[in-house]
Amino acid sequence: MRIPAARVLPVAASLAVATAVCAIGPACAQTTQSFAGSVKKVTGEVVLRRGADRLPVKEGMHLLQHDVLETPAGASVGFILEDGTRVAMGGNTTVEIERFLFDPGEGKLSLLLKLLRGVMVYVSGKMAQLSPDSVRVETPVGVVGLRGTELAISLEAM
Amino acid sequence: MLMAMLAGCAKQTPAPPAPPAPKQNIFALLPDPENRNTAIVVTNAGGAQEIGQPNQAVRVERADVAPTAPFAIDQPTVQRLFGGALSALPDAEVRFVLYFDEARDTLNGEAQAMVPAILKAVRERRSTDIRVTGHTDTTGTPEGNFQLGLRRAQRVADVLRAEGVEESSLLVASHGEADPLKKVEGRVAEPSNRRVEVVVH
Numbered sequence: 001m002r003i004p005a006a007r008v009l010p011v012a013a014s015l016a017v018a019t020a021v022c023a024i025g026p027a028c029a030q031t032t033q034s035f036a037g038s039v040k041k042v043t044g045e046v047v048l049r050r051g052a053d054r055l056p057v058k059e060g061m062h063l064l065q066h067d068v069l070e071t072p073a074g075a076s077v078g079f080i081l082e083d084g085t086r087v088a089m090g091g092n093t094t095v096e097i098e099r100f101l102f103d104p105g106e107g108k109l110s111l112l113l114k115l116l117r118g119v120m121v122y123v124s125g126k127m128a129q130l131s132p133d134s135v136r137v138e139t140p141v142g143v144v145g146l147r148g149t150e151l152a153i154s155l156e157a158m
Numbered sequence: 159m160l161m162a163m164l165a166g167c168a169k170q171t172p173a174p175p176a177p178p179a180p181k182q183n184i185f186a187l188l189p190d191p192e193n194r195n196t197a198i199v200v201t202n203a204g205g206a207q208e209i210g211q212p213n214q215a216v217r218v219e220r221a222d223v224a225p226t227a228p229f230a231i232d233q234p235t236v237q238r239l240f241g242g243a244l245s246a247l248p249d250a251e252v253r254f255v256l257y258f259d260e261a262r263d264t265l266n267g268e269a270q271a272m273v274p275a276i277l278k279a280v281r282e283r284r285s286t287d288i289r290v291t292g293h294t295d296t297t298g299t300p301e302g303n304f305q306l307g308l309r310r311a312q313r314v315a316d317v318l319r320a321e322g323v324e325e326s327s328l329l330v331a332s333h334g335e336a337d338p339l340k341k342v343e344g345r346v347a348e349p350s351n352r353r354v355e356v357v358v359h
Contacts, residue, residue, distance in 0.1 A: 034329065038287040038359055040248035060286040062326075078246035080359045082289065082329075086250065090242035105333040121243045123191060125251075141183045141218040142202035142225060150188040150212075151198055154239045 035062040036100040037081035044075025084125030093118025109134040186215035254356040263309035279358040287359035295351040307332035
């Protein structure tokens with residue numbers, strides 16, 4: 001096996017280079033901001049609960065793991081996650097992004113959505129393709145396991 | 159079967175109060191927009207039910223009562239139950255692939271030529287989530303290739319930023335040689351792996 005001489009670097013030196021680049025902030029791919037996805041379509045006064053905060057939801061907002069989205073009657077919201085999963089919520093609906101991990105390079109894949117009440121439509125993304133078992137939707141009456149699907153759930157108002 | 163359930167309730171004799179209708183918690187499998195093979199399994203303490211055909215649904219009364227067998231669900235019912243949510247379903251993500259010359263991280267003519275299409279997708283979608291991931295073939299070393307992939311991704315991100323794409327919208331990463339489009343034996347040049355993938359959400 002021939003390795004061009006110019007590319008033979010002592011391992012220690014190239015690791016040192018990697019670390020230095022990472023320390024410079026924005027230049028380092030692995031420590032810049034990361035988010036689960038973004039909001040695409042909002043109709044009505046949709047609320048995002050993040051920790052103790054309640055934020056009005058606007059198109060383009062980034063979403064994080066543990067975010068809870070809530071719609072009042074007549075409202076709706078759609079969002080898309082990093083792996084291409086698409087979710088749409090109808091009125092009187094609450095969805096939590098319980099768990100979102102999408103790092104296919106490291107084999108880290110996990111998506112758990114919780115539909116706490118209302119109506120949700122889900123279209124699966126790469127995670128369901130790469131690892132169907134890593135994706136789940138939980139509701140108060142049952143858990144859904146998925147395989148490359150468009151799934152719709154309507155929970156009757158309690 | 160769903161329609162039959164509703165009609166049955168309406169025929170109750172008026173004197174005794176009708177028992178409450180079972181909770182209409184409906185789980186429906188809809189046709190996949192990309193025609194992928196689809197199936198779901200709904201599980202609770204009462205049991206499990208698979209839906210292997212699109213346009214079918216199950217009803218789940220309670221957490222401790224097994225889901226019903228699947229029944230066909232028609233378009234008017236789909237619209238009635240899910241229309242509000244369906245109207246908010248976002249468009250699918252769009253993926254672009256830019257190829258690079260061996261050991262280079264600068265954009266060649268062909269890669270440059272793809273930039274307008276990327277920008278168009280970003281603007282049309284008002285995207286705030288653009289994933290830029292750099293890749294390499296297996297020539298060189300794994301560590302060197304992580305850096306090369308990163309430089310490639312940064313170059314593409316720089317071009318997008320120069321054209322007005324917000325920094326906060328860009329997720330820049332490198333998979334180095336670990337994620338080839340085309341698997342090859344040994345440490346050889348493979349042009350189709352020397353690439354940056356741009357996914358616009």
